[in-house]
Amino acid sequence: MHETLKELKGRLLEIYDLSMAAAVLRWDQATYMPPGGAGARGRQMATLSRIAHERLTEPGMGRLLDRLEPWTAGLPHDSDEACLVRVTRRAYDRAIKVPSAFVSELDEHASLSYQTWTTARPRNDFASVRPLLEKTLEMSRRLADFFPGYESIADPLIDYSDYGMKASSVRAVFAELRARLVPLVRAITERPAPDDRCLRQSAPEADQLAFGLEVLRKFGFHFERGRQDLTHHPFMTKFSLGDVRITTRVRKQDLTDALFSTLHEAGHAMYEQGIRRDHEGTPLADGASAGVHESQSRLWENLVGRSRGFWEFFYPKLQAAFPAQLRPVPLDTFYRAINRVERSLIRTDADEVTYNLHVMMRFDLELDLLEGRLAVRDLPEAWRARFESDLGIPVPDDRDGVLQDVHWFSGPIGGAFQGYTLGNILSAQFFAAAIAAHPGIGAEIARGEFDTLHGWLREHVYQHGARFTAAELVERATGSPMTIEPYIAYLWGKYQPLYGLAGEQPGALAGRRAG
């Protein structure tokens, strides 16, 4: 078996290198590429993806897995070899069902669609992307149909990013969460909103970036194995376990936007940096799911980065960095400002309480489109109606309505959004488990120390990479399946005193340990 395993790893390494090369090209496109490079770049990335897909679906790969599986069946579920063969089998079985020609067609269509969207959105021009979006929907359905036997046509698409979840299971979690969230949003927004003018001030880009990097150093982000660059839409990317990068942007008239974006992406990056180094070059060198990945960005951005304790330590430093802007502003005012909850138009700018309402409506609209209840031509209107009903504010135009997110214009419809809310839920569940194991974490954060928290996450989440499914990982790390209780408890525990809400937390009382 040793030789067979070695051959499998050799093939996987080549596929990994091709994917990582494509990631470098994508990063460069978003950071430094001059405009003249755009045409060839899309083609080059598509070429690399196609070759990687061809290599993954070679019959020899299936034969290797067939030979290895009887052997790994006798090994412990969490042995390196069993994990590797299991995760490779999943990727292989998925890949062989989709013809190479379809992969290329989808890539090319996504690229054209994205290019069109970048100019259509500022022009508030849904009409010009509509035919492309119709083709995207048709292709998304065809993609799902390569995986017959589903319950909902969205299931195979959800499975891509959150393996093990289905439309019905996501819907159940979302319904439960929604029932607890809507009263909380209502209670909060009935109270006067905190004054957040202190945040709407400008500061030199270099100083803002330097402050963010200083926080990352404290977090334990490894700069010898990563870096940060500027881009329009912040993201995290990885070229190897030794090179995990993030990007950010600085907004004029916003003192903390770049900072929170940095903390968010750093959460993703620390996850990747923490994966066991000997998984390099294999499909195990990846996150467990979109939801688990997002849980780490939200944990560091929100549960740590928007906590009172965090700012007890960092606020004096922020004041020292921006004295003209913040010297007159007390910590309490600043803390309330960065946790201001309000119904707003843009998902990516939403506070952590209303954020999930944005996600849920997108998830439902995806299902309506895929399951044939909604036509693309009626989408802008459906968006408006649903938004006004859920968020209670009017949608002034498509630019800040249906055109606001890149997802449907750069990939399939379906499976793109649920991970954000699953991530919020899991962020609180992991954080609560870490605190249950190490009750001193809160006090450490207030001293600017993050080693215990980071160490717990590395041990229970990061190091495992993609060895376990999200469900397995959550159970192993927290001792229970995914549950919304720690998240509700976290939100209530934070916003009840912040907004002086009356009474007890809405719904069940379990899981206050995260409070």
Place this chain on the structure above:
Amino acid sequence: MHETLKELKGRLLEIYDLSMAAAVLRWDQATYMPPGGAGARGRQMATLSRIAHERLTEPGMGRLLDRLEPWTAGLPHDSDEACLVRVTRRAYDRAIKVPSAFVSELDEHASLSYQTWTTARPRNDFASVRPLLEKTLEMSRRLADFFPGYESIADPLIDYSDYGMKASSVRAVFAELRARLVPLVRAITERPAPDDRCLRQSAPEADQLAFGLEVLRKFGFHFERGRQDLTHHPFMTKFSLGDVRITTRVRKQDLTDALFSTLHEAGHAMYEQGIRRDHEGTPLADGASAGVHESQSRLWENLVGRSRGFWEFFYPKLQAAFPAQLRPVPLDTFYRAINRVERSLIRTDADEVTYNLHVMMRFDLELDLLEGRLAVRDLPEAWRARFESDLGIPVPDDRDGVLQDVHWFSGPIGGAFQGYTLGNILSAQFFAAAIAAHPGIGAEIARGEFDTLHGWLREHVYQHGARFTAAELVERATGSPMTIEPYIAYLWGKYQPLYGLAGEQPGALAGRRAG
């Protein structure tokens, strides 16, 4: 034939994309990559190169060429189709002679060797790279032996970078040049050296870079299809004809090093930017040879950038950019300083007169190694002896001796150096031809105008890419085969008045048109 040609172009496009992807990875490695990325990066680039080599050498490629050649034989030599098939055939015939396994082995060895060299050079430690260099020599010989029937074992290696040249033809040109150069170097260095203290001043990095970019704008470098970043060892690279990049560095205590490095790399880049855009994705989207490529970097760096006329326009601007450093320095002092000729240790810092002596000794040492007259263990001593005999100054250590250039430590021995001097020779020949066609070019340069020169180069050199061999291109562009006369005439015409040299130019009097 249309379908066959289309299939050929499809295959070539994939090979091109793989090579360009490798170039992006190499650029990132030299500019932004954190140290932790190094291990995987070497492997990733090798994977891409190997796949590109595999695709080029597929038997189907040979069959396509076999089918196309009878057809292109009836087309004009300079038709697009004939050029494409001819240049592809050359690359294919070369590639199929070298086994993929050897290509990988050489890549891996070169990568290890380079890593070792980067730490060995600062430690002045030839011993640690010696066994690697011995293997490099052995592999260089094996590489040459894949091309039997050579006159000198260096021929196949020279042919890689300067197609059509052989050791004997390079040797003949170098002997002729040497006979004219040595008396000129002697005559100049007998005169007092100009004072160049005005250059040895520091200035803010950002201001130095801004000045260089301003000059590039005037040259006609397309910033929407290129950019400049910082690195240790400046280079030019291309990711498509729409994305051609250069790098530079800024040295403390050197006011013009970054500028001249920028002008040099921009010469390479403008060549690539000027290639006919419809050659994108084919082997025609490349320079004609190493020598022709270098002719363009040297033309813009030296014949333009170190000319009196150029500085009549730009010196007041440079003084305005660096008033504290240059306000008290007259143009004449500055002009003499940037053209100071002196025997010095480092090739890349050498002035344009002595530079070729550095190249010639490397070329001869490569031949001695390859042809078995010199062992690697005796190389440092041979270097010292030859250097002292040619340049007349002692070599203090290996760091600034045999270890100074990256070439032998990052690729085969043989073929690496002759292009630099061929480039110097051709830079003057092209420049003289441009001036013969447009006698006003000198006056335009003194007004900061470069359109006529750039236009002539684009028309006669750049647009053709790799359609013609260097010999064909030189003949077409200048009306004569390569000749050293314009170069000697240029050097004499510039340095005779600068140094107040007595008498007539050494050797023949032909080709004064470049003077």
